[in-house]
Amino acid sequence: MGTTNKDQIEQIRQLLGNDGVLTGNDCLTYESGARFDVGKAAFVLRPATVSELSAAVSFCVRNSIPIIPQSANTGVVAGSTPDPSGTQAVISLERLRNRLEIDAENRSVHLDAGYRLSELNARSEQHGLFFPIDLGADPLVGGMIATNTGGARFIRYGDVRRNTLGLTVVFADEKGSVVKLGSSLRKSNVGVDWKQLFIGTCGVFGIVAECVLNLEPVPQQVATALLVPKSLDAVLPLLDLVERRAGPSLSAFEGMSGNAIAAALAHVPRLKNPFPQREYPEYAILVEISRSWEAQQSEILIDEQLQTMLSEIWDGNDELLEDVLVGPSDELWALRHAISEGVKAAGKLVALDIAFKRGDVMRFLKRMRTDLPAAFPEVRICEFGHIGDGGVHFNLVVDRDSANAAGPDYEGRIRSLVYNIVVNEYGGSFSAEHNIGRKNQAYYDRFTDENLKRLSAALKNSTSPSPLGVPVLW
Amino acid sequence: MGTTNKDQIEQIRQLLGNDGVLTGNDCLTYESGARFDVGKAAFVLRPATVSELSAAVSFCVRNSIPIIPQSANTGVVAGSTPDPSGTQAVISLERLRNRLEIDAENRSVHLDAGYRLSELNARSEQHGLFFPIDLGADPLVGGMIATNTGGARFIRYGDVRRNTLGLTVVFADEKGSVVKLGSSLRKSNVGVDWKQLFIGTCGVFGIVAECVLNLEPVPQQVATALLVPKSLDAVLPLLDLVERRAGPSLSAFEGMSGNAIAAALAHVPRLKNPFPQREYPEYAILVEISRSWEAQQSEILIDEQLQTMLSEIWDGNDELLEDVLVGPSDELWALRHAISEGVKAAGKLVALDIAFKRGDVMRFLKRMRTDLPAAFPEVRICEFGHIGDGGVHFNLVVDRDSANAAGPDYEGRIRSLVYNIVVNEYGGSFSAEHNIGRKNQAYYDRFTDENLKRLSAALKNSTSPSPLGVPVLW
Incomplete structure (x- = not known):
């Protein structure tokens, strides 16, 4: 060096x-x-x-x-x-912003890595299109590719990987080689799909300079509701019922713990409380359905569609649903997106981002409600999650005055306890969409098959042999 | 050896x-x-x-x-x-069939590579689910992964890649190493997504032994129609209009040339001709919309939805549509799926499988209607295609009596002419979903960046250093 x-x-x-x-x-x-x-x-x-x-x-x-x-x-x-x-x-990458070309026929955009998600969407909306990755922050597209962002509409649109058609990357070799991987095509099978290696690997094999992304028609009609399940056990059957009735109109099925809702409402005063004269429920689910076309005379309104669907579900399944609250989309989403800010303000935050088979999510959450306080009584679980795709933002808010929390490697001890259960007992993931960085390096080292580390080393050597990026994947 | x-x-x-x-x-x-x-x-x-x-x-x-x-x-x-x-x-792989376990909660299936697509679907249907890759043949899932099959519902469900959650592969090394790549998770970002390298690479880096696949709810309501465009130029605007109105209900937008329809009808007697008392049109489009739930009283029937949608499109766009034929789904799909058999029987078949940006498909087809007969007058173009995702099965039926066709490397000369235009002039792909095999090896060699061949060689060396599979990707 x-x-x-x-x-x-x-x-x-x-x-x-x-x-x-x-x-x-x-x-x-x-x-x-x-x-x-x-x-x-x-x-x-x-x-x-x-x-x-x-x-x-x-x-x-x-x-x-x-x-x-x-x-x-x-x-x-x-x-x-x-x-x-x-x-x-x-x-x-912030000054890499010369090219942002939308091909409306192909529903795709070719752009440099330095544009913000919000800029990409503002430009795409002129064509009635958008990049369907929804999240609270406003990242650059280069970083979204490097981390393979998922977000709240994953159940409908998938992650960045699914929506990436092509990449141009720069290798950390003597020449700074510029290599084009894929293009604007939706279908092509001509050998290895190399771009996949640069999606979600934090830039350690090459820096994303340009990309071609899939765009989707902007939803024109949206309806949302909050479902209050009778118990945590009711959440998964509700997902199944909603998914089977809404089909591909289902664009979000987001679980929120009462603690997460309370933290958001306490710390973000502009929010409207959707639970008037009530305690917060233990758990609530934000359901969204959407249509990408203008409402037509002949068709039932989307709000009515959602209400009919939920009434039918409720009628036949008294044991699952406690309550249904219909509210304006922007208010319900404002609450949902304010959780990150709310939990950050509520105390010292340990933010874990884990994933499971869908059937395991609520089993894990139920278990943690007893196991975690036993080991860390000063911790409040304020989790929310993309239940439809098995992802959980397992946010732990720690009492700042706790003596326990002042101990050495406190966050590391929490991560170890949780990740060991997630990976070893549920076959889950210790990083759903946040990726590795420095915070998860030790767990990558612990949980990754040596065969795959060896493959990573070979890949590193044949792409970017010089030191590049943060995590060590080999 | x-x-x-x-x-x-x-x-x-x-x-x-x-x-x-x-x-x-x-x-x-x-x-x-x-x-x-x-x-x-x-x-x-x-x-x-x-x-x-x-x-x-x-x-x-x-x-x-x-x-x-x-x-x-x-x-x-x-x-x-x-x-x-x-x-x-x-x-x-045909005897690798011990395990086929459906996880209905996770909408996934864990199975060995030796099951047929039809078997997988028969078992999944017991849970109201199916593997959403639709094609005429009945392959084993191992081969579907090795070729990354696309098929006729790509526009709605994507390809095998999008629907693969995890793989177990066997490397061609001294030990026959068994390596697990991914799992049942829909979301996980813990380093390289290695399974991607074994999808669509014809088994040359490792043999697929087991996989975990995504399943989708079986469509309960389906409506189809044949659109006859006024000209080839009308096809793309029609795609845009249909896609924006149908949204994710759109499950197929399949173009068929009149020649392809004629070949299917001539050679498959069980088919019903949807064009009574008419010449075949130059081009027709099979449009399908579908819903994954049972029809409800409150909702407009799906046939009515399709008819309303198409009338509205027709009303505002006289210049695009010549005719709309509504027919039973099974009859229209039988015609569509019979094309492969029909063209195979119609003469000596040169079957090219190419892909474009969506906007380029009809431009290319128009051009070929003049350029190809100029060079190969004995060839009849009987193409059909997945217009919604830019794929074209560019089937060329050659008159068996033609002296020209008896010349040396006849098929190679056709492939060269077409592929050069596809790749060099349109930035398209010489293999949309059929993959490389021996037939496309020379074109892989010609069109692939040397940087990527070098990466393939390194990957080959670190996975399966021994000779495995057909194409040489390095």
């Missing part, structure tokens, strides 16, 4: 221009992440074109400077900030 | 039992493929368990016998038959 000197800074400035290189205090905002991870960069490079990105990578490789690619830095597992050594170069 | 002797046969018989090893004339059915490719096997191995598969692979590797994995052998690019040398071992 080399040390950076003034000559090197001067050289790279000549390649990228003054706006392309930041040093000293100008690096500060690139050195701290969304969840309190802070490091120190040698410098920050901000290439504005794919060839500048290639030149920047090549420069770092030739000078033995490890690279940390960074998008909007909204991730929560410390995957895009430099370590404290001051020897790593952050390469930010 | 070793030569097989009686000792070797005896050894492998002890591992797999008498039913597990075929020699001599018993190998005949495993030596010829669906499209007239014929070879000669050293022997055929038929392991009945994953450990027998591992033992069979290990035996071949240790004895330097190249392996050809074979599923139902329904492929059309000569990808699962041995070459004529008599030195290759066919390993058939």
Whole structure:
């Protein structure tokens, strides 16, 4: 690993221009992440074109400077900030924004990695289209691909992987090789589908510079309701009933614990409480159905469709449903999306992001309601989850005054207890959509088959042999 | 490469039992493929368990016998038959059928590679579920994964890749290593999604032994119609109109040339002609919408929904639609699925399977109607295609009496002409879903980036270093 000197800074400035290189205090905002991870960069490079990105990578490789690619830095597992050594170069994708071309016929968009999700959607909406990954944050598309974001409409539209048609990546080799993987085609079987290796692997095999993404028609009619199940055991049968009746109109089936709802309402004053004159229920489910066309005279309104569907379900299944609250979509979604902010404000947050076979989600949650307080009595479980696809944001809010929580490696002990149960007893995943970063590195090391680490090492060696990105997957 | 002797046969018989090893004339059915490719096997191995598969692979590797994995052998690019040398071992997956477990809660199935698609669906239907890949043939699931089958409902359900949750593969190394890739989870981001490398790569990196697949609720209500566009230019605008109105109910948008329809009707007498007292149109589109729930009193019937939708489209777009024929789903699909059989009987068949950006499909087809007869006047274009996802089965029926067609490498000259235009001028794919096999090897070699061949070589070396499968991807 080399040390950076003034000559090197001067050289790279000549390649990228003054706006392309930041040093000293100008690096500060690139050195701290969304969840309190802070490091120190040698410098920050901000290439504005794919060839500048290639030149920047090549420069770092030739000078033995490890690279940390960074998008909007909204991730929560410390995957895009430099370590404290001051020897790593952050390469930010934020200025890679020359091309955003929508092909409405193909329902696809070809764009550089530096556009925000909100910008992509604003432009796509001019064609009645959108990129169907829904989440609270507003990341850059490069980072969305590197983490394989899922989000709240996964049950209908899938994850970033399903919606990625093609990628252009830059390898961390001497040349900063630019390699095109896939294209605008929806169907092509001509050997390995290489782009898959760069989706969800945090940039360690190559930096995403450009991509072609699938777009979907914007929903024109949306109806939502909150279901209050009679018990946790009722949630899965309700999913089955709703899914079978709504079919592909079902665009969300999001579970929220009463604690998560309480945290959101307590800390986000603009929210409207959908449970008037009531205690919060133990659990509630946000159900959304949607149609991508304007309402037609001949057809039943979508609100009516949802109400009819839910009444029919309720009629036949008294033992499952306690209550149904119909509310405006924007209010219910505001509540759902405010949970992350709410739990962050409620105490010290340990945010786990785990996944199960759908049938195991509620079994696990029921078990944790007894097992976790036994080991960590100072913890309040404020989980919510994408029940329709088995994902759970298992948020644990820790009492800040607890002496227990001040002990060494407290977060690590919680992660170990939970992940061991998730992986070893349920065959679940310790990272549903947040990915590895530094926070999950130890568990990747623990839970990954040695055969697959060996394959990762070979892949690393044949793509980006130089140090690139945060997690070590080999 | 070793030569097989009686000792070797005896050894492998002890591992797999008498039913597990075929020699001599018993190998005949495993030596010829669906499209007239014929070879000669050293022997055929038929392991009945994953450990027998591992033992069979290990035996071949240790004895330097190249392996050809074979599923139902329904492929059309000569990808699962041995070459004529008599030195290759066919390993058939047909007896790998111990496990077929449906998890209705998770909407998934865990099964061995040797089950037929029809068997999988018969079992899944007991739970109201099905594996949503629709095609005319009845392959084994192992082969479907190795080729990444698409089919006629791709626009709604995607390909095999999208519907594969996990795989168990056997590497062609000394140990016949058994490696588990993914599981029953819908969401998991814990490093490289390795299963992707074994989907659509014809088994050359490892043999699929088991898989976990996504299942979907069986459609309960289906409505179909044939649209006759005013011209080829009208097809794409019709796709857009239908897609925006039907949304995710749209489960097929299949284009059929008049020649393809004529070939099917001429050669499959059981079919009903949907065009009474008429010449066949130049082009027709099979549109299907479907719902996965039983019809409810409150809701408009699906046939009525389709008719209303099509009337509204017709009213506003006189210039696009010539005619709409509503017919029973099973009759229209019987016609559509009979095209493959029809064109095969109509003359010498050169079957190309290509893909485009959706906007380019009709542009290409229009162009071919003039360019192809100029170079090959003896050829009749009988194409049909999955227009909704840009795929075209570009079937060329050659007059058997043509002197031109008797020339050397006739099929190769046609493939070259068409593929060069597809790939170089449209950025399309020379293999949409049929894959590489022997028939497309030369074009893989021609059109594939050297960087990617180098990556394939590294992957081959770190998974299955011994000779396995047909195409050479490195």
